[in-house]
Amino acid sequence: MKTPVATIVVNGLLAGLTLISLFPLLWMLSVSFMHPGEASTLPPPLLPESPTLTNYRELFMRGGMTRYLLNSALVATAITGISLLFNAMAGYAFAKLQFAGQQRLFKALIGTLIIPGQVAMMPLFLLLKQMGLVNTYGGLIAPAMASIFGIFLVRQYALSLPDELMEAARIDGAGEFRIFFSIIMPLLAPILASLALFTFLGSWNDFMWPLIVLTDAHLQTLPVALASLSREHAQDGELMMAGSVVTILPVLLLFLALQKYYIRGLLVGSVKG
């Protein structure tokens, strides 16, 4: 059945698609090592004539890139840490504990997934302004401390945990929170890894809300800083490519290292959406 023609066509198409997927990223990497102005020559060069770190030096020494990198890392880490705990607790409770109105509450939460966050944006801005959180890291972190998607993801996974584990621990006299932290959390580890990765990447890549909340340049996260940089330095293609590399590389490497968890989270989240 394995005809050579089919093999060539299928793999040829896959190779072509892969080239299209990777080319913009590889080109970005290559241009980031070019001398200023080098990419704006004809014919456009594919590789730098003499690779240089000029653009990176410029970004970190004069462009404040270190600061933006730290801002992004700090915000994404805080959001991931806090929301992981809150979502895990709620997801577990919805799956394994019982309380009045549980089913209805969960259905209501899932129902609100259809509401685009933008409806909440203007009042949220006013609320954060009241709380003194506009133009602070807190303005980014506070609204992201829990997510309906995260709760859903944990719940779906927690449903499959055997009840006997908790029953046994309760008979031994363990408190509910102790059971959660020492028995449940380790069992949830795989889905928590997926959720952590999803959350981290999501907040790292987020643009609209940070653009709205952060006005001080020194507080900006990478995407916001990059967008404003690209408006000021439209002519400096090489510099902008270096900035894009710095923005993309951390999350791309994180994904490549933990791909398995990312894909699992994606599939659990989409099977029953």
Add this chain to the structure above:
Amino acid sequence: MKVPALAWGFVAPALLVIGVFFALPVMAGLALSFTDFDIYALADTHNLRFVGLDNYLRLLRTPLFWQALGNTLYFVVIGVPLSIGLSLGAALLLHARVARFTPFFRTALFAPVVTTLVAVAVVWRYLFQTRYGMVNHVLANFGIAPLDWLGDPHLAMPTIILLAVWKNFGYNMVIFLANLQAVPEEVYEAARIDGASTFQQLLYITLPILRPTLVLVGILTTAGYFQLFAEPYVMTQGGPLRSTVSVLYFMYEEGFKWWNFGTASTVAVLLFALMFAVTWTLMRVSRSESAA
């Protein structure tokens, strides 16, 4: 054995966050859309007035709002089928028995999904630059004259669609692939013994199996594409000739450039209503089809 009071303790932190920072603002957003909340109200809420449906009626008479709506629909109607079609095609290729190096191909095709949208939009701007851009350079080899991708009102949105499809198709591809891999090989084995061609297998086995996933993926992708914002913000600033102003771009300018929170909230509510209507229709259509 169950301890209800403690259970509430487990859900309280998350519910508090969602209630305060999402549920309440959503309701307040709905309320704001019936007010004239603007920069004066931002300074002093005494300047706030209830205006009923004024915002809605005024928006429906605002040409730029209709243009933003048209641009967004264009992006959705062309972008979603292209995106899903490519996802499906790539998944079928990866699932083909003759495909080699599939882990490598899969990871490479998925990579754009995890990249930062703003950063790849910046890259796109230079790739599609008229004079020195790599895309025009490649096209020149085929005798095609340089195109002003982001400067031509007819080409700017297609260029943005290309970016969106390039960046997003890997996501649904992985979902389709997981579905395909869940089909037992015996099903295809039996079909082959009965003399079904590869194409017939695709038409009568694979696509029907993927149907529920296709509907779900279609709804989620449509909802996502309606929220077009960062691409025009970075690549075109809504231009040329406002041909890439999306509904959210319009909302952002109304809200956070002119501080017309009343109007901006109205735009958000209308977008929600539109998304809801489209989702509902897609679900209705898919249900009535599967019933038939």
